[in-house]
Amino acid sequence: MTDSTSPVSTRRHGRVLEITLTNPPRGYMNARMANDLLDTVRAAQIDDSVGAILVTGGIAGVFIRHYDVGEIANVSAALADGRIGPENFDKGSAVLGLIKTMLDSPIPTVAAINGMCMGGGCEFALSFDMRVAQEGDYRIGLPETRLGIIPGVGGQYLLARLIGPARATAAVMRGAVxxxxxxCRLGVVDELVADARARGLELAQQYAARPRIGIDATRRLARMIEAGGDGNALLDQTAREFAGTLIDSPETDRLIARFLNEGEDILAD
Structure with a gap:
């Protein structure tokens, strides 16, 4: 049963799971939201009926404003009096677990950024496959150094994947939003649209319509590319993955047969 008090709610659109984040009044991420999100995403990833995940904000003008600074202050106090140590931060953190789970998602993910998206909220958005931002007067970015801290769950790395290490480092050092x-111009988000949720749903439905075998192979290759794999090894692995999509794949066989019967126009559908 869905917990009506949770800041995380879901809705199905065929094979797309839409997740809406609502944590009034300001729309902060906190430990409760991170844990509920992690549980929701993990459940979706093992559900064969889910072909893509869409996440959007449920408060007007807010995707996730940022992580709750009050909770960060409590962590600072716990570090100061020795109740926890730095080693606790790479173990058991729901937010870090959430970021890792998103990066390793076996199903495509789309962030429909429909408002303020800073700090931990931005780090979360950067972990998606695609980000669609809504037109408007709000900010997206990583302002942590303005408080004397850094993006704590991979923001610098996640931003560097999109705009390069040098520009990401410069942005983080000045707390850029x-x-x-x-x-959109920098490549932090992929598209700028009038209605992020509508466009995000459209893209998620396109992802969800693709056969899983090709999505899985593409993800495996992406991990090799990101790890800086040798070019020849990547080409060899690509050839093996291509062969894998042809072996014991009834869906691939059906689609190729349709192409041969109906012509190449089906590729433009």
């Missing part, structure tokens, strides 16, 4: 237009 961007307008949606600037974020």
């Amino acid at each position: 961007f307008s949606p237009d600037e974020a």
Whole structure:
């Protein structure tokens, strides 16, 4: 049964699971939201009926404003009096677990950024396969150094994947936040649209319609590319993955037969 008090709610659109984040009044991420999100995403990833995940904000003008600074202050106090140590931060953190789970997701993910998206909220958005931002007067970015801290769950790394290490480092050092237009020009988000949720749902449905075998192979290759694999090894692995999509794949056989029968126009559907 869905907990009506949770800041995380879900809705199905065929094979797309839409997750809406609502934590009034300000729309912060906190430990409760992170844990509920982690549980929801993990459940979706093992559900064969889910072909893509879409996440959007449920408060007007907010995706996730940022992580609750009050909770960060409590952590600071716990570190100061020795109740926890730095080693606790790479173990058991729901937010870090959430980021890792998103990066390793076996199903495509789309963030429909429909408002403020800073700090931990931005780090979360950066872990998606695709980010669609809504036009408007709000900010996207990583302002942590303005408080004397750094993005704590991989923000610098996640941003570097999109805009390169040098630009990401410069942005993090100055605590940069961007307008949606600037974020799109830099490549922090992929598209800028009038209605992020509508466009995000459209893209998620396209992902969900693709046969899983090709998605899985593409993800495996992406991990090799990101790890800086040798070019020849990547080419060899690509050839093996291509062969794998042809072996024992009834869905691939059906689609190729349809192409041969109906012509190449089906590729433009």
